[in-house]
Amino acid sequence: MGGARTALFNYLWAKRNGGRFLLRFEDTDRARSAICHEDSILGDLKWLGIEPDEITARQSERAARHAEVLALLERRNAAYPCFCAASDEAGAIGETSRHACRDIPGNEARARIAGGEKCCWRFRAPSGQAHTFRDRLRGIVSVPADSIGDFVLSRSDGSVTYLLAAVVDDCDSRVTHVIRGEEHLPNAPKQEMICGALGWDLPEWVHIPMILDGERHKLSKRGGAAAISRYRELEWPPDAIVSYLATLSWARAPTDRIAGLDELSGIFDLDSVALAPPVHDESRMRHFGREHMARAPRRELLEACRSSFGPDVGFMPPDAEKISLIDELAPACATLGELRSSLETELGYGADAQGTDVPKWLPAILERLSSIPESDWSSANIKNSLKLFQKELAVKGRDFFHPLRLFLTGRPQGAPLGIILSCVGKREAIRRIGRACDEPNKL
RNA sequence: GGUCCCAUCGUCCAGAGGCCAAGGACAUCGCCCUUUCAAGGCGGCGACACGGGUUCGAAUCCCGUUGGGACCGCCA
Secondary structure, three states: OHHHHHHHHHHHHHHHOOOOOEEOOOOOOOOOOOHHHHHHHHHHHHHHOOOOOEEOOOHHHHHHHHHHHHHHHHHOOOEEEEOOOOOOOOOEOOOOOOEHHHHOOHHHHHHHHHOOOOOEEEEOOOOOOEEEEEEOOOEEEEEEHHHOOOOEEEOOOOOEOHHHHHHHHHHHOOOOEEEEEHHHOOHHHHHHHHHHHHOOOOOEEEEEOOOEOOOOOEOOOOOOOOOHHHHHHOOOOHHHHHHHHHHOOEOOOOOOOOOOHHHHHHHOOOOOEOOOOOEOOHHHHHHHHHHHHHHOOHHHHHHHHHHHHOOOOOOOOOHHHHHHHHHHHHHHOOOHHHHHHHHHHHHOOOOOOOOOOOOOOHHHHHHHHHOOOHHHOOHHHHHHHHHHHHHHHOOOHHHHHHHHHHHHHOOOOOOOHHHHHHHHOHHHHHHHHHHHHHOHHHO
């Protein structure tokens, strides 16, 4: 969710300004990255409708360019080799960030490298008072210079780290705005230092607050309950998710209805992005889901839920009747999956009629319903017929419909009886009532 | 532990010194509608973390406290 929201803001900002939304897979750590991750990320974004204008080369494919820049950094004395073992922390000098290897003379270092000794390359963090940078949302942020260590630019296996790769790739892609999660805030000064050593232009940093879970912890990456892939499996409407995501930190997002990507990108702005980390709240997201279901074209919902009306056993209610049922149920559902199961329980038979006394008039209603020809078995006719019968009986609606519903559906409440009966079919409706009359104990 | 960020109803946001006895949305509760549930309509409950300043006046500015979070990796 966090990643999707970040992508969304980037997308909206790019669209708003006539810019381009670039997607780059930062797979500099070859041990961890896998192509399938890329596919699922891309798939999820596409599902949401957030498609990048361009997928720039993987960082791993730009090794040569990264090495070139690293060499440039070395020439400018902004990078130095570190011969400490990867696991060795001895090189770090206590509290401060300076590293012992930074003082190894150049010729000695070259000799050791020539001798085949493994090393990584570190950035020679400039000493000074403080490093300040500007975040679009927070303004000037100042960090003590010595709180920034001599971070690693490239590993002893030759691969570069995120810090260097991102700077180089951003520059080469002419990235103007870096909109990313707040967890990257500490990286900004480091990346600015690299840019500074290179004499390159700085992008505008925009660190948006992270989305928190109910416990106010950072929303767990993937596999968690709140992951796009999971909501996708649950068949949440993607436009509902997008609308909801937009409300997280962005003040101008509509809060009570779904707004499409086009509408959002027309009004998106960075100045109304709040700074406090928002909490992911599924009940709030549900509202958007229901909003979608309430307005979705009925035809579309019907096709998606066709199977819920059961297999064709010689009887199938007309689509118009099915749509009436969907009309009843959809506004209460947030996802397609919910609609389906709601449909299924509505058409099925519950267990709540057990032990209920069978009203005296039940056999009569059985007869009455039986007299409706199959061809006239519509919700309107059934409803009329029932109303008429209720009048003749001279009982209150509640005393009539409630027990009738119980024996017809096995549940105390649900959609209007006429609609249910018409969708369930005459044969099944008759069967249910007949069973109640004949074998009231076997419900 | 160090550095940085953040702090308004349960949740998401509004609020850039007087228009705020703090507004909207979602959630929740109640009422209406209804054969029931849902939907819908109407209404209720509900917050400026605390303490100091500055000011005629502070949710809004400053400082401190507390609380939360992030980062401190040869991860990204």
